[in-house]
Structures are given as C-alpha cells and as structure tokens.
Amino acid sequence: MASSATLTTTHLPTLRKILDEWDQKRPAPTGFPVPLVKIQQALPSNNASKDVIVAFRTRPPLPNEAADKFRAHADAIDASADDGPADFCAGITVTSTEPGVFVAHVPGMKWSGPTLTHKKYEADLAFGPSIDNEEVYQRTVVANDMLSLALSGGVCCILAYGQTGSGKTYTMESVEHRMARDLFDQARTVGKRLLLAQEGAAASASPGDIFEFSVTFLELLGRRTSNLLESTEEVNAQNNPVRTEVLIHEDKIGNIQSSLISSSVRSSGELEELINFALSHRRTSATLRNAASSRSHALLTITIRNTLLPYADEGQLILVDLAGSERYEDSKEHDKQRMEEALDNNKSLMNLKECVRAKAKMAAEDGFVHIPWRANKLTMLFKMTNTLAYTAPFKTAPPKPRGPAPYDANDPRTWYHDKTVEWLTVQFTEHAVKRLQLSEEPLPLSEAHQLDLGVDISKICPPGSTAKNLGMLYTMQFTQHCLEARSGALPPDALKHAAVSVIGALFYLIITAKTRTHNEIMKSRRKVVLEDAYENTRATCKYVLEHRSLPELVVPESMEGSPKSYYS
C-alpha cells in the first residue's frame, strides 16, 4: 500500500474488495500504440520525438513483501508456504501504456469504514511489472534514437529516481549493458552515412574509426566523490575500498570542473568490461528493504568525439542511477555511518528536486530564477554534465521556445566565429604593437600589417569554434593551444604572456555580460512585482473608499485551505 502499513494490514480484505471494484470499473488499458517489433526493426512510427520523456516503472512484488507487510491477518501464510500465496493487495497500479498512468491507492479511514483514494499521476510511458528490461530499453532508448543522437553531437541523459528498492539499479544496469551492446554497431552505421556525405573526402577511413569514445564512472557516496574505474586494494574499517577523492569545483566563469580522468574504449567488449568493473565496485550494504541496496549515486558518462568533423560538438550519453530515498523504517537497522550516508543521500535528492523545480520555473517563465545547484555535490555534478537542463521541463508548463541568443557586441557568448576571430586578431595585434613600441627598433605604424602576431589565429579558433567555446577552456589549456599554433619569431614565453592576457580579457567580458544579464532580469522582475503590488493596493483602496468595507476575499485554487494567511 502507498501508506500506513498497519491500516492496510488490519483492513486488507475490505481494501482488497474496494480495489477489485475499482479495477473492474476502470476502462480497459489501451497498451502501447506502437508494437515492439516496429521499434526493433526501426520501422518509422508516428511518434513525435520529445526532448524529455518521463516513464514510470513498477516491479513485481518481491517474495518477502507479499509475505511480510501485506498479509491479511497477523498469522497469514507465507508466500513461499505450500498453502498458497499470502493475501496481497497492490498499493499501486501501473498498466503498460503510452501515455502512462500511475495510480497510487492510498488507504484512509472514515466513520463508515476503510477507504481507498486512487491518486492518478501521468507520464509519457508506463511499464507495468510484466514488462522486461529489453522492452524498457527499446521503448525508451531505441524508440527515441538516443544512440544516433549522441553520435551526432547531442546529449542524452537517463536518470532513475525512486524509493530504495524500487528497481532503479535493476533498470539502469540493464540499460548500461544494452547501450554497450549497441553503441558501436550504431557508430558504424552513422559513420558510414557521414563518409557518404563527405563524398570520398576520407575514402580510406573506416566507419568504425570515425568516433572516439571515452568513459567516466563517478560515485557520490555521502559527500565523497570517487572514480569507480580506479582500482584499489586498500579498504577502510567498514571494508569499503578507499579511492582517491575526485575534486569538483567551480571555475572563475562558473563552469564546473573536476579532476576525473576518463578511460577510452574501442569496442563493445571494452565498454562492457569497464561497466562491469565499475559496477562491481559500487558499494552496497543491506537495508531492510533491499538486501543489495546502492548507498551511492552513480553517474556513467560516455563522451563521443567525431574525428571526421573535429569541430562538431561532442556527444554524451549520461546515465544516472540515484541512491534511493529512504523512509524511517528503511534505515532502522543502519549503523551511524550508514545513517549519515542516508541523510546525505536524502539531502542531495531534496536539493535535486529544488533545482529541477527552479529550472522548470525558469524555463516556463523565461526569467531569472535562482537555482541552488551549489548547495550539494550531486547538483554540481549535474551542472557539470548539463543534466539539469534536460530534467527541467518535468510537470510544468512547456518551456517557451528559445532560439540562439541575439548577437550582442558586448557579450562574447553570442559571438559567431567571424566576430571571435576578429576580436582575437585585435587582441593579439595590440600585444604585438606594444612589443614593437617597447622594442629597440620600432616599426612605423603604417607598416603594422607586417606585425608578427606570434600565433596563427585560424588555429586557435578554427571554423565552427566561437568565443563561447574558448570561454570554456582553462587558462592553461588556452595557453597550450596558442603555443601549438605559434607562428613567426615570437619566443614562447612572450606568446604565453600574451595568451594569458587575452584569455583573461575574454573571461572578463563574459563575466561582465553574465552579471549585466542577471541584473537586467532582476530589475525587470522587481518592476513587475512592484507594479502588481501597486495595482492591487490601488484597487483595494478604491473599493474601501467606495464600499466602506474590505473586498470579498477570492482565494486562488493554489491557496485553498489557508485563507487566513492570504491577506497577510
């Protein structure tokens, strides 16, 4: 049952009867509109592709659940006993459908006896207990062509969220293995298409060699982040392996950086091996609910680089298996360390919810909303992989479509390639002019076209690259790029000096632009709020003057139940 185990146990026969009646009355489920075979054979369906898909999945009851909490009376028989299964009453009903409905049956008590309220939740897909892992994978990953999307430079994220023992790890591990199985075949198919489109430009290239794959597998346990791909022999007092902590921090322009090192893979076999290696390291400890509970959040990221089009965006597949949220009875038998971890897990999940809510609000309102992602390492990690961007539209008004930000000469984030090249040329030219003025044989400015900039700008900013891309680099990385693109007679030290100053100037422009945008949004919001308040006050005063009484209170639906606080 969804809540109150005691109530359920005591009144199970009555509740079961109510549930049966409800079940008979409900309309027959429609099922999935597209047959599985059509997805497997990649036959075109009329499914419009969506940015975000929310899917429910329920697992079948485990034997101990049927025998434990949900028996009809205290001495009810065990599910495994010969006399037959224990009297079982489902707390939720999920029929395999698209769009999907999840119905929670919440028990209650009225003077007339026990009641059940059937609370409906809707999502894009619902998988009932009879649906196996392969079908879940086909209807989510394959039906939405996620692998091709990532191979074309897109970012796909799958995030499993639910109570401890609800089946997240069972689902995510199966998705990870199936992705490992299919990714390289798909890469060959996409590679072939790309080579054909290039019309023989790289006739010698094999479609399988076009993409480079690198993998990271992070674990966040309590407040500690570690690399699940790192081998270690060392164990601590709790018999947990001790690994180097992965450092996560925010750089000076607000990007999240980590000290995590990725491992490259070249085949399904290698990817599968890495996944198995990481999963075997994921620490588990018994909770009452789930004997092999994951105590940590796990984040697998597969990054895909296109070597044929080196300036194409990198694709990413991000798979997040969150630690389960635990209720009091799930953690009754935890030791102190385990309690602290459960607390940290619950805190990080709460913060994730806050961030998703704020992000969704921002998407719907198109204004500035503070997103508290710094409050927790989990949300910082999500910021790093841009995961929050994909979780934003859950259960809110659809976000307003946003095109690329309009060009703004003062905001490098909006500059196209040509403008970026022009700006870099001006910057390096200014440095060259300064060097010249300080040199012993100054060149007349009329001959400035002969200036040695010391660097080939087209190499630091190749076609397709923009100021926004350069702004993502560390100072050291930009300097290294410049040294690799060194031309003319300028000594490396002088070039390094110029590079540090140029990237510093770019960071400064980006931060100034970010601050300006933030302030403008805040100012416009404050104005709207003040104008609203002013209008309301004016209307109330007018009413009081005319009627000598306060206007009737109209409570918005969202405020129902708390009218007293409304005027205040």
Ligand SMILES: Nc1ncnc2c1ncn2[C@@H]1O[C@H](COP(=O)(O)OP(=O)(O)OP(=O)(O)O)[C@@H](O)[C@H]1O
């Ligand atoms: N669809 C399913 N069919 C059969 N068994 C399942 C299914 N889903 C989960 N299980 C079983 O239920 C148990 C709990 O599943 P799992 O470990 O995936 O839960 P979880 O949500 O990841 O829990 P935690 O948050 O504690 O890690 C496991 O024994 C798993 O094998």
